[in-house]
Amino acid sequence: MRLSKFSLLALGAATANAFRDTSPFFLASTSELLSTSAQLKSATSLLDGLSTKLSACPSDYYVIAAQPGVHATDFSARKSAPRLGAKLTGQDEDIRSTMIVNEVAGILEVKQVRSILESECGAQTTVIDATSGSYTTDFGAVPRVVVVELSSLPLGFERKQQLSDNDALISDIVGHLPSKKYTILYLTTPREFEENGSPVYQAQNDLYQDPVHLDLKRDYSAHSRRDETTNSSLFDQYQYFTPGLFMGLIAAFFFFAILYVAFSALLSLQVPYAAFEKDTSATAQKKQQ
Known part of the structure; x- marks a missing residue:
């Protein structure tokens, strides 16, 4: 006690x-x-x-x-x-x-x-x-x-x-x-x-x-906040890279990477000019009959 x-x-x-x-x-x-x-x-x-x-x-x-x-x-x-x-x-x-x-x-x-x-x-x-x-x-x-x-x-x-x-x-x-x-x-x-x-x-x-x-x-x-605002730079007052902007940049990077791969694949296709000419050989005529 x-x-x-x-x-x-x-x-x-x-x-x-x-x-x-x-x-x-x-x-x-x-x-x-x-x-x-x-x-x-x-x-x-x-x-x-x-x-x-x-x-x-x-x-x-x-x-x-x-x-x-x-x-x-x-x-x-x-x-x-x-x-x-x-x-x-x-x-x-x-x-x-x-x-x-x-x-x-x-x-x-x-x-x-x-x-x-x-x-x-x-x-x-x-x-x-x-x-x-x-x-x-x-x-x-x-x-x-x-x-x-x-x-x-x-x-x-x-x-x-x-x-x-x-x-x-x-x-x-x-x-x-x-x-x-x-x-x-x-x-x-x-x-x-x-x-x-x-x-x-x-x-x-x-x-x-x-x-x-x-x-x-x-x-x-x-007063202290006002003094800090006066003496600080723009980078202290504003936030230029927000999380949303950063995520958008990452998504855009992957999107353009996919487009680059797709266009590269299309451009890599090679077709001979003879593929578009009509085949007039005897074998082709027999197949048509």
């Missing part, structure tokens, strides 16, 4: 691949939190649920990992984030509450979650820049919010490796926490796709409304 709740993300990602302006959300806590996983949620409803849970100040440390540029399909493989996956699938005995949202419509910002913890729990914040390559293990007094700013994932072959390295960094930070009462919140933003190469458009209106996010795409295929 534990084969993986985390692997359900892979199945859910396949069915919700059409939502390209969404990204996943993960939560793992050593405290008892009433949380339920879901396939699709808006950022507003997710924030409301987190506000209710975090207002009770269940942990000493709150590790908020901000991972930009990802999609649910990035976590379809077990090796994408194995350490986070272990906490979400029950392999870590310290974890008592988990939450997985495959598709979050909208942007759940770090400052929104951070403001809840600072105002309701009086927590202080430590920011760790993952691109710096080092961080301090002196997190200070509790309650403490540890914000891990991760770099956006590349679109090439290094994508999976970078995601795995970020997962290792988060695990290392959690391992250095002085207290075992912690909550991990993995916040993400939508990724850019290789096929269109353009970032996902995000509405700039009120964050507490439910904006309908649409991918603004422009069709450049007509």
